[in-house]
Amino acid sequence: MFEEKIDLPTAKKRIDIPTMVKIIEVKQETNQVKTFTLDISLHAQPGQFVNIWIPGLDEKPFSIAEDNGKTLKITFFAVGQFTNHLFNYKKGDKIGIRGPYGTYYRFLPHSTLALLAGGYGAAPMYFLAQKASQMNCTIHFIVGAKTKEHLLYLELIQNLPNTFLHIATDDGSKGHKGYNTELLEKILKTHIIHKVFACGPEKMLYRTHQICMQHKITGQLSIERYMKCGFGVCGQCVLDNTGDRVCLEGPVMTTEQLNQIQEFGLYHRDKEGLKHFF
Numbered sequence: 001m002f003e004e005k006i007d008l009p010t011a012k013k014r015i016d017i018p019t020m021v022k023i024i025e026v027k028q029e030t031n032q033v034k035t036f037t038l039d040i041s042l043h044a045q046p047g048q049f050v051n052i053w054i055p056g057l058d059e060k061p062f063s064i065a066e067d068n069g070k071t072l073k074i075t076f077f078a079v080g081q082f083t084n085h086l087f088n089y090k091k092g093d094k095i096g097i098r099g100p101y102g103t104y105y106r107f108l109p110h111s112t113l114a115l116l117a118g119g120y121g122a123a124p125m126y127f128l129a130q131k132a133s134q135m136n137c138t139i140h141f142i143v144g145a146k147t148k149e150h151l152l153y154l155e156l157i158q159n160l161p162n163t164f165l166h167i168a169t170d171d172g173s174k175g176h177k178g179y180n181t182e183l184l185e186k187i188l189k190t191h192i193i194h195k196v197f198a199c200g201p202e203k204m205l206y207r208t209h210q211i212c213m214q215h216k217i218t219g220q221l222s223i224e225r226y227m228k229c230g231f232g233v234c235g236q237c238v239l240d241n242t243g244d245r246v247c248l249e250g251p252v253m254t255t256e257q258l259n260q261i262q263e264f265g266l267y268h269r270d271k272e273g274l275k276h277f278f
């Protein structure tokens with residue numbers, strides 16, 4: 001039986017005061033998505049996040065898309081004020097960063113893993129797949145997007161050893177027509193999977209959780225809530241009704257933990273604490 005917990009090396013350092021770092025590479029992934037390579041390593045683990053600061057504007061959390069011990073990557077969608085501003089940053093510009101924060105994905109070497117990614121979830125999932133393939137795991141990487149134009153990281157995933165790529169698009173423009181969770185169900189019927197990992201929209205996570213329960217398989221899912229401090233002090237990202245803070249007890253949570261969380265799959269709160277139903 002594969003155990004739930006295995007400790008990867010913990011973060012060697014954590015920066016709590018924003019440090020200005022240079023953007024050393026900008027990659028345009030799609031017309032709405034960019035990846036920045038930053039001139040810093042925080043020795044972070046897959047699943048953890050950083051807070052990115054634009055002086056005079058705001059600070060927002062972003063999943064770590066890679067930390068190779070020298071540089072760190074983030075991948076983001078231009079959806080609102082902060083991310084549209086960030087989208088205009090060029091190679092050589094500086095942004096503030098602090099972290100790494102939060103929990104991270106845990107797995108055993110030599111295990112067979114299913115990784116589900118929706119939206120920018122492909123970025124942290126790729127980071128996890130990199131580490132897992134280095135530890136001789138077999139990986140079923142299941143990406144989902146609205147259309148083929150929205151699929152991220154495909155080339156990088158395809159080049160990972162011991163990794164099988166499965167694609168789902170809502171409109172069927174590439175791969176399976178439908179949700180990536182449908183592909184997960186198919187894979188679970190034909191393969192032995194030891195653990196399921198997911199990062200993406202909450203509806204996708206909720207369905208993934210249901211499938212894990214039905215198949216009596218454990219999983220680790222990364223959830224997202226509006227957050228501020230990043231280290232458990234401000235209480236902005238507290239979950240009903242366990243009181244878990246997504247920034248500290250999350251963002252990566254086990255399927256067992258999520259069983260206890262009343263708001264999971266149902267609603268999230270905005271910065272005023274008002275509920276928004278999914």
Ligand SMILES: Cc1cc2nc3c(=O)[nH]c(=O)nc-3n(C[C@H](O)[C@H](O)[C@H](O)COP(=O)(O)OP(=O)(O)OC[C@H]3O[C@@H](n4cnc5c(N)ncnc54)[C@H](O)[C@@H]3O)c2cc1C
Pocket residue numbers: 049060061062063064074075076077078079080081082083084120123223224225226227251
């Ligand atoms: C732990 C954690 C990790 C995160 N990692 C990432 C990441 O790796 N990449 C990334 O792009 N964002 C990530 N986010 C979200 C990010 O922090 C911002 O909230 C988001 O980018 C929007 O910020 P904004 O100010 O530009 O837009 P806002 O003004 O806050 O939002 C504008 C509109 O876009 C909607 N919206 C917000 N976020 C998204 C989204 N991701 N996709 C589609 N619509 C959205 C909002 O509901 C709103 O209607 C993460 C959040 C958390 C809590």
